[in-house]
Amino acid sequence: MPSNQTPLGALPSRFRKERLLIVGCGDIGVRLARLARSNTRLIALTSSPERLLELKSQGITAISGNLDDPKTLTRLSGLGTRVAHLAPPPSSGENGELDPRTQNLVRTLLKRTPALQCVYASTTGVYGDCSGAWVPETRPLNPTTARAKRRVHAEALMRFLGTVLAGSTGVTTLRVPGIYALDRDQGTPQARLQRGTPVLETSADVYTNHIQADDLARACWLALWRGPTLRAINTSDDTQMKMADYMDWAADHFGLKRPPRISAKNAAIELSPMQLSFMQESRRLVNKRLKEELRLKLNYPSIKEGLSK
Numbered sequence: 001m002p003s004n005q006t007p008l009g010a011l012p013s014r015f016r017k018e019r020l021l022i023v024g025c026g027d028i029g030v031r032l033a034r035l036a037r038s039n040t041r042l043i044a045l046t047s048s049p050e051r052l053l054e055l056k057s058q059g060i061t062a063i064s065g066n067l068d069d070p071k072t073l074t075r076l077s078g079l080g081t082r083v084a085h086l087a088p089p090p091s092s093g094e095n096g097e098l099d100p101r102t103q104n105l106v107r108t109l110l111k112r113t114p115a116l117q118c119v120y121a122s123t124t125g126v127y128g129d130c131s132g133a134w135v136p137e138t139r140p141l142n143p144t145t146a147r148a149k150r151r152v153h154a155e156a157l158m159r160f161l162g163t164v165l166a167g168s169t170g171v172t173t174l175r176v177p178g179i180y181a182l183d184r185d186q187g188t189p190q191a192r193l194q195r196g197t198p199v200l201e202t203s204a205d206v207y208t209n210h211i212q213a214d215d216l217a218r219a220c221w222l223a224l225w226r227g228p229t230l231r232a233i234n235t236s237d238d239t240q241m242k243m244a245d246y247m248d249w250a251a252d253h254f255g256l257k258r259p260p261r262i263s264a265k266n267a268a269i270e271l272s273p274m275q276l277s278f279m280q281e282s283r284r285l286v287n288k289r290l291k292e293e294l295r296l297k298l299n300y301p302s303i304k305e306g307l308s309k
Helices: 027-034 049-057 070-076 100-111 146-164 190-195 213-226 243-254 264-270 273-278 288-292
Strands: 018-023 040-046 061-064 082-085 116-123 169-176 178-180 210-212 231-234
Touching: 018 027, 027 040, 027 213, 040 049, 049 061, 061 070, 070 100, 082 100, 082 213, 100 116, 100 146, 116 146, 116 213, 146 169, 169 213, 178 213, 190 243, 210 213, 231 288
Parallel strands: 018 040, 018 082, 040 061, 082 116, 116 169, 169 231, 178 210
Antiparallel strands: none
């Protein structure tokens, strides 16, 4: 019989090839694809014509479609035995705090689907400001920005998928903080340091959380195969640093000037709303589930290892 571990059941071997559908196949999706086993067919949805050949060159079958246009998603119905939903919600729009992209995807998957295991990459912004407290996954969600509220909506939609298809489809949500890597576009703080973007003074500084890109891809892969259903997992490394201390360390590491420190009042004047939003939330993530339930051993336990290799 099919299960989350063997969704193809007792089919003849020629039909047992897994089909991993990656929705939102950017940097993390490509890293995830590299982890695939030989018995896994890789499929990716892309709305970019330029990406079709790029993905094909990496052994990924690319399907043209747009999460903003449900008519282009019909081919996805029943296509994947494993689905990695890595696409972000719209950055803005008339839907406000809703995520129509995830809504369109879920509606498509509900039409006709084999047994599935799905992973959704959400954000730790769903917790809002926690005043530096340790944050387990059981903490009530309290998003304060529109983009975080859209993520909460997306999480609810994915849980709905797992609930409606209970018994045949598992859904695991990974709550992801800042992603970094030396080989990732804008994956280090070097550009910010070179611009001299200020950070908060010690009395106003906030804790920041991180995950190295390859470790995140590995977490996605494990969640596709052993992820507990209807479960959220903080996907963060062990770093416990405040933002300004992190930037100071990075500046020293890369041989750059340390950033100036300013008050919260001056930050509200000098920084963009997006930059400021990341300086108004402070939390330290508990990653026990990541290590015990996904059984992920971090290759980069902290940013110091991740930016030094």
